[in-house]
Amino acid sequence: TTSDAGLDAILDRVETGLADDLVPVEIFNDEAVFRAEIDRIFTNNWVFVAHESEIPNPGDFVQRRIGVDPVIVTRDGKGGINVLSNYCRHRGTQVCQTDSGNSRFFKCPYHGWTYNNQGQLVGTPHLQDAYGVRLDPDDWSLMRAPRVDTRQGFVFASLNPDVPTLDEYLGGAGWMLDLIAGLHPKGMRVAGPPDRYKVKADWKTAAENFSGDVYHLDVLHWGTEEIHVSQGLQASCEIGRRYEFGNGHNFTGHAWTKAIHPGYVLxxxxxxxxxxxxxSGLDEAQLHVVNHEPPTVGTIFPNLSFIRFNTPAVPGGPMSVVTSFRQWQPVGPGEIELWSWQFVWDFMTEEEVEEHYVTGEFVFGSAGIFEQDDTVAWEGIPRAAASPWLRKAGMQFNFQQGRNSEVDQSPDPTWTGPGLRRNTGYGEHVQLAFYRHWLEVMRGAAAPTSPTEGN
Ligand code: FES
Ligand code: FE
Known part of the structure; x- marks a missing residue:
């Protein structure tokens, strides 16, 4: 662990390291880095909190987190979405003690202050004798996230009022979300509540991996190909497509038409x-992407990631296309709660929903075969980051893949979509784009950043 005074020194080392495509080990397990991340990243800009399909009816609510702060996301009687602090204004007890439900009111279990689902204080026990006058709800209502907005049903909130609009913030990531979830007017919905479990890994490792660590697929997940749950893993670097959208948002897709068969679309x-x-609502670049080189993974900064791919629920079984959104909830230095939702199309039959849910859990649920491969590997990183030996030696991780490679990794000059695209899965450009944005925000950058060509 490091003192606050040490934080600036660490950020200086990150800056020096990144200039050479290196990342110092200590950022993956450090008290001061973690506290600054919560302060400068998670409570300072847009963060995903829920999907609208989790709270379809008036009174519905789910308990979520923004960084390490518990929040209640509610659907009020007017259909509005509210993101409320789950700390009572009287002494701070959690007014909502369950993960989800339907209620017009939240009554604090300690002394009974009662709030409606817009967060307004509407009840105070023994009001007359205890206080004499009604407590002004303007002064004593639950704290509210000042900015709440949605894209394709994904609800984001910002605790900092002074941020760009959600659409501006998402930029090309919103364009990608439209082609992932907007292929039907009713869009996608969650197939159930999120799986949640703790993993002793840093949130950045997971976010970086889902930006597009194509390089690990035919090593860490090779067992899935051997049992015929995956296909084309060995080609996945060669046929990769990388997208940098700025603001730390990065996606990766694959031209599966080349690796599997030409009829493999959508x-x-x-x-x-x-x-x-x-x-019909998609532009030309979106149409090309969904048909021939669909996005496989992506991360919306800071901690919402996506994966969609084609797989059977059992080796040799019928193929399903699973869609999982996952959130890397920071718990402490080098530790997350991994939340994952299976998503299905609103038009699917009950049987199709069941099949997609089971398949999704088989590969990317809390006991999913890919998920277990990944999390075991990721748990090694905070251990390395806490190593006295590595720290003393000034150890840095290698993000230099492709520096001397002859594979063309430059941005595609013919790309007409947002951000920039590279037509290879080799190179670690998307990971570097993630860490460069992380550094800017940790340095206090307020304005959104746009994609740069990097190295
Ligand atoms: Fe909630 Fe006292 S702490 S009513
Ligand atoms: Fe993986």
């Missing part, structure tokens, strides 16, 4: 599903 969705799709 993530391999079967006709029973694709017959419902309406692609």
């Amino acid at each position: 993530w391999g969705y079967p006709p029973e599903i694709t017959q419902h799709f309406d692609l």
Whole structure:
């Protein structure tokens, strides 16, 4: 662990390291770094809190987190979405003690102050004798996130009022979200509550991996290919497509038409599903991407990631296309709670939902075979980051892949979509873009950043 005084020295080392495509080990397990991340990243800009399909009806609520702060996300009687602090204004007890439910009111279990689902203080026990006058709700209501907005049903909130609009913040990541979840007018919905479990890994490792660590696929996950749950893993670097959208948002796709078969379009969705799709709202670049080189993974900064790929629930079984959104909830230095949701299309039959949910859990649920591969590898990193030996030696991790490679990793000059695209899965550009943005925000940059060509 490091003192606050040491934080600036660490950030200086990150800056020097990044100039050479290196990242110092200590940022993956450090008290001062963690506290600054919560302060400068998680409580200072847009963070995903829920999907609208989790709170469809008036009174519905889910308990979530922004950084390490518990919040209640509610659907009020007017259909509005509220993101409320889950700390009572009287002494701070949590007014909501369950993960989800339906209620018009939240009554604090300690002394009974009662708030409606817009957070207003509406009840105070023994009001007349205890206080004499009504407590002004303007002064004593639950704290509210000052900015709340949605894209494709994904609800984001910012505790800092002074941020760009959500659409501006998302930029090209919003464009990508539209082509992932907007292929039907009713969009996608969650198939159930999120899986939640603790992993002794740093949130940045998971966010970096889901930006597009294509390099690990045919090593760490090779067992999935051997049992015929994956296909084309060995080609995945060669056919990778990387997208940098600025603001720390990065995605990676694959030209599976080249590796699997030419008829492989739309993530391999079967006709029973694709017959419902309406692609008419997509621009030309989006159409090309969804058909031939669909996004496989992506991270919306700081901690919302996505994965969609084609897989059977059991080796040799029928193929499903699973869609999982996952959130790397920071718990402490080098520790997260991993939250993951399976998403399904609103038009799916109950049987299709069941099949997609089970398949999704098989690969990317809390006991998923890919998930277990990844989390075991990720847990090694905070241990390395806490190593007295490595710290003393000034150890830095290598992000220099591709510096001398002859594979063309330069931005595609013909790309007409937002941000920039590279037509290879080699190189670690998206990971570096993630850490460069992280450094800017940790240095206190307020304005959104745009994609740069990096190295
Ligand atoms: Fe909530 Fe006292 S702490 S009413
Ligand atoms: Fe993985």
